[in-house]
Amino acid sequence: MAVSKDLITKAVVEGIKVASIYLPPDVKEALRKAYEEETNSAAKAQLEAILKNIELAEKLKAPICQDTGLITYYVRIGAKFPALDVIEEALIEAARIATKEIPLRPNTVDPVTGRNPGDNTGRYAPVIIWDGIDPKGDYLEVTVVPKGGGSEYVTVYAMVPPGKGLEGVKEVVLDAVVKAGAMPCPPTIIGVGIAGLSDVAMHLAKKCATTRKIGSRHPDPVIADLEKKLLDMVNELGIGTMGMGGKTTALAVHIDYAYRHPATYAVAVAFFCWAARRATVTIKSTGEYTVTQ
Ligand code: SF4
Known part of the structure; x- marks a missing residue:
């Protein structure tokens, strides 16, 4: 043809x-794992409702x-x-x-x-x-x-003093997650973009939040390590599923970067909701x- x-x-x-209608297998798997590991009863009930919702959407072929x-x-x-x-x-x-x-x-x-x-x-x-x-x-x-819309509402852009480097990135991400609270319908996938220009940072953040599979790692080992550390730090905040507390605030943190201007260190944080x-x-x-x- x-x-x-x-x-x-x-x-x-x-x-x-x-x-x-269908959530990608990596997202479903991560949500199932979060449910199995959750000990907070309110958060577990929310995760159970999410998993039922996913099943029902598939059965009814509805969004x-x-x-x-x-x-x-x-x-x-x-x-x-x-x-x-x-x-x-x-x-x-x-x-x-x-x-x-x-x-x-x-x-x-x-x-x-x-x-x-x-x-x-x-x-x-x-x-x-x-x-x-x-x-x-x-x-x-x-x-x-x-x-x-809920996950888009809390997108953050910041210019970090270049001397702060990756420590500045951590601060921006944690601050963004705390301020976002339950608004982006956690557990989320968090995308972080680092660049010299604001639009490039935002594009990278959005793209790695929404298109990268959970479980994939950035090819740069320093960035891959930062993804892992930031995920632990975010989950220690205890915001949890739909803001109910518990172990899982985010399913993944994905970071990407572009070379920057010596005077600029643009950081963007984008959220992808559980859906x-x-x-x-x-x-x-x-x-x-x-x-x-
Ligand atoms: S789950 Fe996602 S799409 Fe649905 S209301 Fe929450 S933020 Fe919006």
Whole structure:
């Protein structure tokens, strides 16, 4: 089957369905482990309710949470992939169709007029992040992330005095987690971005919170060690599942960095709630496609 706008739309609608209904196996496994290890009865009851909710969503083929998020796409393109000219249109159309078919809550609102178009589209919506070109690839890879409002609400950006370095990063992260409290629907996945520019730090934080699998580690051993240490420190805060206390405030801390300017040390902290939804659609130039989590 040749690649066309309709084929891309169809594949991405399927990706939005999978992301909205089924949590990725690594997230389910981490939530199950948190439930088994929890000794605080209020937090355990919340985790039990979360696990039942996940099961029910799968059984009824209904969205995991009533907040079906702002649809975000991370798009990686192979240079040899045909139909480059219709990708954007296809992604927008997929958001429209998925909103009707699943159905999704219409979440996009014009910040000037307050008008909601009712189909999860609008100016810069759905959010399309062009995330690189594979010079030899003949595929299109779209990672769908429906991003919930509660976890987005508490996103933090800070400029750390460069002399403080990674100690400054720790302070920003712990402060952000304490201030966020129960708002991001913990247990969360915390993404931390370090860079010279504010937008780069934010992009890295958001991307590693929402697209990296739990259990993966940063290739830089210093950063991998910091991820582990920060996760322990965050969980020692005792905010716990939905703010009920207990052992698990976060399921993972993921960090990424970019080289910075000597005078700047930008740090961003992004949260992904327990409903950490994602699915990756890979379309080959032959028209075959897969949806994976
Ligand atoms: S933050 Fe996540 S779990 Fe909480 S209401 Fe929003 S989408 Fe649902």
